[in-house]
Amino acid sequence: MLTCFGLCSLKQKLLILICLSISSLWFILQIPIYEPQFQRINSTFSSASSCRDALHSSRKDGVERTPTARQIYCSMKKNHVAFLKVHKAGSTTIMNIFIRFAIQNKLNIVLPKRTSGYGFNYIGYEDTVRLKNIVPLPYNETYDILCNHVLYEREAFQSILPKDTVNIGIIREPSSHMMSAGTYYGLYHGLLKHAAAMGLSKANIVSEFLENPFHWNVSTAFVHNRMSFDLGLERESFYNETEIERLLKTLDEDFSLIMLMEYFDESLVLMKRILCWETKDIIYVPLNTLQRGASFSLKSDDIKNLKKWNYADYRLYEHFQKVFWDKVHAEGSDFFLEVQEYKLILKQIKRYCAEVEADDTNSELEPLYISESPWSKEFQTTSHDCLVMTADELPLLRSLIRIAWKRFTSASK
Ligand SMILES: *[C@@H]1O[C@H](CO)[C@@H](O)[C@H](O)[C@H]1NC(C)=O
Numbered sequence: 360m361l362t363c364f365g366l367c368s369l370k371q372k373l374l375i376l377i378c379l380s381i382s383s384l385w386f387i388l389q390i391p392i393y394e395p396q397f398q399r400i401n402s403t404f405s406s407a408s409s410c411r412d413a414l415h416s417s418r419k420d421g422v423e424r425t426p427t428a429r430q431i432y433c434s435m436k437k438n439h440v441a442f443l444k445v446h447k448a449g450s451t452t453i454m455n456i457f458i459r460f461a462i463q464n465k466l467n468i469v470l471p472k473r474t475s476g477y478g479f480n481y482i483g484y485e486d487t488v489r490l491k492n493i494v495p496l497p498y499n500e501t502y503d504i505l506c507n508h509v510l511y512e513r514e515a516f517q518s519i520l521p522k523d524t525v526n527i528g529i530i531r532e533p534s535s536h537m538m539s540a541g542t543y544y545g546l547y548h549g550l551l552k553h554a555a556a557m558g559l560s561k562a563n564i565v566s567e568f569l570e571n572p573f574h575w576n577v578s579t580a581f582v583h584n585r586m587s588f589d590l591g592l593e594r595e596s597f598y599n600e601t602e603i604e605r606l607l608k609t610l611d612e613d614f615s616l617i618m619l620m621e622y623f624d625e626s627l628v629l630m631k632r633i634l635c636w637e638t639k640d641i642i643y644v645p646l647n648t649l650q651r652g653a654s655f656s657l658k659s660d661d662i663k664n665l666k667k668w669n670y671a672d673y674r675l676y677e678h679f680q681k682v683f684w685d686k687v688h689a690e691g692s693d694f695f696l697e698v699q700e701y702k703l704i705l706k707q708i709k710r711y712c713a714e715v716e717a718d719d720t721n722s723e724l725e726p727l728y729i730s731e732s733p734w735s736k737e738f739q740t741t742s743h744d745c746l747v748m749t750a751d752e753l754p755l756l757r758s759l760i761r762i763a764w765k766r767f768t769s770a771s772k
């Protein structure tokens with residue numbers, strides 16, 4: 360690993376350093392990894408001050424700075440969370456949030472056992488969470504956070520996670536999900552190959568497929584009601600009204616929040632409130648996966664056909680769209696002010712992290728200082744934070760798995 364130092368990029372070097380410091384500091388010296396530095400450091404970025412001005416002006420609009428009932432009620436952050444990572448719904452970015460939270464608070468993540476091989480990053484590939492598939496814990500410890508790919512099943516989750524675990528999910532508008540998952544998981548590529556072999560026009564191939572999706576020999580596992588499937592609906596029940604109703608009822612009972620990818624920041628602010636977290640716990644830099652475009656689009660007839668084929672996913676989305684907005688409206692009028700402020704903070708962080716990325720002087724940039732607001736304490740973001748926020752999912756996951764194994768084996772000696 361160290362031989363890479365002469366060859367690899369600054370970002371890779373720093374990621375290696377992060378991983379080395381996670382393992383050496385956390386598990387040998389047993390001290391917190393991201394020890395907060397409390398001195399105030401003025402940001403050198405002019406954008407930061409104009410953002411701060413904007414924030415102050417929103418405060419003048421009548422938002423009280425006295426502690427609200429929520430802040431008092433929210434004295435304890437929720438540390439037991441299961442985030443159901445649904446494919447192609449922005450959940451890699453959210454998983455990164457949970458991993459950072461777990462590292463910072465020294466929590467145990469439910470991790471898959473292997474560090475390589477097809478689908479190694481799934482806790483359950485076409486399966487729910489099982490003890491035999493996850494890295495074991497030292498005696499008497501509990502799993503705190505689950506945030507990898509796995510199918511939801513109430514009994515399995517309850518048997519592995521603490522009783523007070525908060526379940527959170529995310530879904531996406533089904534036609535945009537189809538375009539993204541159909542591009543990413545090879546459906547479109549498969550259809551083009553068929554078109555070439557059968558002399559069909561490539562331009563209409565998706566429309567032809569959607570007219571009769573069951574008659575094509577292409578892989579549809581990730582595009583056929585996949586969100587409902589990940590959330591616990593079995594394939595044979597995709598068109599069974601009783602089972603779909605049962606799924607919605609189970610999710611209503613078990614999940615404190617199902618986020619909507621289209622309202623990503625609103626979703627995260629709602630999550631912050633539900634989990635009693637702080638703004639610093641939900642900051643992110645959008646990972647590429649969120650922006651990658653689709654290779655095809657859908658016409659209105661295609662969408663009509665998709666609604667039949669992905670009936671369960673449409674039902675799921677319609678239901679949880681309503682539940683989502685009901686929750687938002689129950690939050691009261693300052694919710695959107697908080698979202699507005701959160702977006703400004705994210706903009707500053709994105710700009711700061713871009714500077715960190717572009718900086719090749721090998722010296723650490725000064726931390727970015729984010730001032731206090733009616734909704735959160737002051738905090739800082741460091742260049743180190745940027746590197747973890749922008750770290751690639753799989754290498755980060757691999758190092759976490761290795762560290763968890765090391766912890767287990769050294770504890771059982
Ligand atoms: C394990 O947990 C139980 C209950 O929380 C506690 O009473 C016991 O002392 C713990 N044992 C060890 C070895 O930590």
Ligand SMILES: *[C@@H]1O[C@H](CO)[C@@H](O)[C@H](O)[C@H]1NC(C)=O
Nearest residue numbers: 549552553574575576577578
């Ligand atoms: C479907 O495609 C797979 C792989 O491309 C092939 O092995 C299989 O025989 C095909 N099945 C049918 C029914 O054509």
Ligand SMILES: *[C@@H]1O[C@H](CO)[C@@H](O)[C@H](O)[C@H]1NC(C)=O
Nearest residue numbers: 595596598599600601602603
């Ligand atoms: C739908 O699900 C219900 C409840 O599990 C079952 O009794 C029924 O047979 C299913 N209907 C069909 C058509 O499979």
